[in-house]
Amino acid sequence: MSAPILECRGVxxxxxxxxxxxxxxxxxETGEITGLIGPNGAGKTTLFTVISGxxxxxxxxxxxxxxxxxxxxxxxxxxAGIARTFQIVQPFAGLDVRENxxxxxxxxxxxxxxxxxxxxxxxxxxGLGPMLDRPAAALTIAGRKRLExxxxxxxxxRLLLLDEVLAGLxxxxxxxxxPVIRRIRDEGVTILIVEHVMQAVxxxxxxxxxxxxxxxxxxxxxxEIAADPGVIEAYLGHGAAARMRAxxxxxxxxxxxxxxxxxxx
Amino acid sequence: MTRLAIxxxxxxxxxxxxxxxxLLAVLPALFASSAALNFxxxxxxxxxxxxGWNLLAGYGGQFSFGHAAFFGMGAYAMALLQVxxxxxxxxxxxxxxxxxxxxxxATGFLSFRAGLRGSYFALVTLAFAEVFxxxxxxxxxxxxxxxxxxxxxxxxxxxxxxxxxTFYWVALGFVIAAMALTRLxxxxxxxAQLVAVRENEEAARALGVDTVRVKLKAITLSGAVxxxxxxxxxxxxxxxxxxxxxxxWISVEALLxxxxxxxxxxxxxxxxxxxxxxxxEGTKTLLATxxxxxxPGADLVLFGALLxxxxxxxxxxxxxxxxxxxxxxGGAR
Numbered sequence: 001m002s003a004p005i006l007e008c009r010g011v012x013x014x015x016x017x018x019x020x021x022x023x024x025x026x027x028x029e030t031g032e033i034t035g036l037i038g039p040n041g042a043g044k045t046t047l048f049t050v051i052s053g054x055x056x057x058x059x060x061x062x063x064x065x066x067x068x069x070x071x072x073x074x075x076x077x078x079x080a081g082i083a084r085t086f087q088i089v090q091p092f093a094g095l096d097v098r099e100n101x102x103x104x105x106x107x108x109x110x111x112x113x114x115x116x117x118x119x120x121x122x123x124x125x126x127g128l129g130p131m132l133d134r135p136a137a138a139l140t141i142a143g144r145k146r147l148e149x150x151x152x153x154x155x156x157x158r159l160l161l162l163d164e165v166l167a168g169l170x171x172x173x174x175x176x177x178x179p180v181i182r183r184i185r186d187e188g189v190t191i192l193i194v195e196h197v198m199q200a201v202x203x204x205x206x207x208x209x210x211x212x213x214x215x216x217x218x219x220x221x222x223x224e225i226a227a228d229p230g231v232i233e234a235y236l237g238h239g240a241a242a243r244m245r246a247x248x249x250x251x252x253x254x255x256x257x258x259x260x261x262x263x264x265x
Numbered sequence: 266m267t268r269l270a271i272x273x274x275x276x277x278x279x280x281x282x283x284x285x286x287x288l289l290a291v292l293p294a295l296f297a298s299s300a301a302l303n304f305x306x307x308x309x310x311x312x313x314x315x316x317g318w319n320l321l322a323g324y325g326g327q328f329s330f331g332h333a334a335f336f337g338m339g340a341y342a343m344a345l346l347q348v349x350x351x352x353x354x355x356x357x358x359x360x361x362x363x364x365x366x367x368x369x370x371a372t373g374f375l376s377f378r379a380g381l382r383g384s385y386f387a388l389v390t391l392a393f394a395e396v397f398x399x400x401x402x403x404x405x406x407x408x409x410x411x412x413x414x415x416x417x418x419x420x421x422x423x424x425x426x427x428x429x430x431t432f433y434w435v436a437l438g439f440v441i442a443a444m445a446l447t448r449l450x451x452x453x454x455x456x457a458q459l460v461a462v463r464e465n466e467e468a469a470r471a472l473g474v475d476t477v478r479v480k481l482k483a484i485t486l487s488g489a490v491x492x493x494x495x496x497x498x499x500x501x502x503x504x505x506x507x508x509x510x511x512x513x514w515i516s517v518e519a520l521l522x523x524x525x526x527x528x529x530x531x532x533x534x535x536x537x538x539x540x541x542x543x544x545x546e547g548t549k550t551l552l553a554t555x556x557x558x559x560x561p562g563a564d565l566v567l568f569g570a571l572l573x574x575x576x577x578x579x580x581x582x583x584x585x586x587x588x589x590x591x592x593x594x595g596g597a598r
Contacts, residue, residue, distance in 0.1 A: 054467070054471075073470075074470040075473050075476070076473075078470075078473030083471070086467070086471070090465050090467060090468040091465070092464035092468065093465075094460075094464050095460065095464060099457070099460075103457050103460075103461040103469065103472050103474070104472045104473075106458065107472060110454050112452055112453065112454070115454065151468070151472060155472055
């Protein structure tokens with residue numbers, strides 16, 4: 001296997017006395033969809049802000065394609081090939097969909113006509129083609145999530161960080177979105193995804209990392225993770241795994257609905 | 266979309282600018298009185314300052330309260346380079362404009378790198394303008410409180426025009442150039458990034474926009490354009506003092522005109538200046554005839570009322586009202 005596209009080594013993030021992330025290690029393999037899950041307040045979004053360069057970690061290193069990018073500011077990481085979406089969507093509300101995506105496209109296309117053409121192509125890829133002239137503020141939640149995705153994709157990243165792009169969507173919207181994400185991976189973009197919708201994590205991810213109270217407690221294939229007693233306890237509380245075994249519940253069935261309902265802190 | 270339609274869309278933004286330039290160029294033929302020409306010339310000077318302010322605030326969302334710093338820097342540099350160093354005004358002009366840009370860059374460097382935003386940035390710019398005003402008022406080099414007189418040497422080579430219409434046309438040239446610059450910015454990568462910074466700085470950074478650099482570029486351009494307005498002012502009145510060149514009045518007019526005309530639009534600053542100064546002059550004249558004497562400050566009261574009206578009823582200014590009306594007419598068909 002080739003070297004991982006992204007590596008976090010011992011990343012620690014302290015806010016005053018609070019340790020949000022405690023020596024987290026993470027590796028994202030090139031060409032895969034890697035999931036990052038964990039209970040509310042586990043530090044997932046904080047880890048994302050560290051990987052995307054919006055915050056410097058208190059300790060530890062972030063390596064992208066083998067290069068240490070820990071000191072690189074956010075805009076330089078975008079230029080290096082790391083794009084992110086925001087959990088709370090951040091559209092340029094005063095602009096239309098086309099203009100929103102074009103800002104991302106301008107990163108690698110200096111000429112206006114090229115940037116506009118690229119933005120339109122990206123919009124088609126995520127299903128925003130018919131909405132190019134709509135004001136961003138007029139989009140539905142599902143539309144705004146797609147816009148976040150389109151803007152990030154327009155920067156032509158090699159690594160895409162998706163922070164809960166499915167949160168707030170209804171089941172049919174989630175079903176529509178899953179193939180879009182999978183197609184992006186198939187086109188050669190490596191994806192790291194923070195997600196609470198377990199059905200999507202199970203379907204999409206090649207590998208899953210579990211963060212609980214700032215520590216990485218497990219990593220592996222989705223099915224292994226769903227059966228991991230440590231993970232079940234992190235979600236359902238101490239002793240839950242043992243009680244479930246006693247009652248003859250398959251752990252993967254129990255973990256799914258419990259985790260799916262959460263909204264991140 | 267057909268190729269022709271694309272061509273037409275691409276030309277439209279420039280066509281409207283050319284049409285406006287033609288229309289404005291024939292105004293002296295319609296309003297030939299000395300007072301009217303004087304007024305038109307003054308409108309051009311303020312519109313140019315407002316166009317400078319609009320580049321930074323209208324497109325970049327960085328609201329400056331102290332564009333007097335750039336206006337005054339341009340005006341004083343223009344006057345002093347002639348009076349103290351004997352430079353020809355046409356040579357003094359680019360130097361003064363560059364100094365205005367540098368003043369902008371320095372102001373931006375100190376405030377944007379410190380992460381100042383919103384009202385904090387506005388206050389810092391106000392402070393800068395006031396510092397310049399006090400310095401210009403105190404230093405011997407600038408003529409102190411007595412100000413500077415540019416010696417009267419009428420002639421195109423001396424950038425002094427006996428004919429008020431000629432000054433108007435020259436100033437109009439500057440205004441059209443600044444509007445074309447605004448249009449260019451609007452249609453460039455830099456412009457898109459600037460607007461992204463205005464709309465959401467975090468999201469802009471995530472898309473690879475170096476927000477500090479973009480803001481520095483904008484404030485440099487903005488300072489240079491507003492300094493050019495100062496240069497015109499110096500050549501128009503041939504007299505400056507600190508309260509004129511660095512006074513809060515110009516900071517206020519440079520920001521009121523685009524807000525009333527339409528923030529972040531090419532035509533907003535000019536439309537706003539015409540309305541603002543037109544109503545201001547009208548009120549002053551009306552009150553003077555009614556009461557038999559001038560009522561100082563009446564125009565400022567009116568400006569305040571206009572600002573409140575614009576913010577409450579036309580947040581996108583005159584251009585927003587025009588666009589809304591055009592959409593309604595188009596929709597009714």
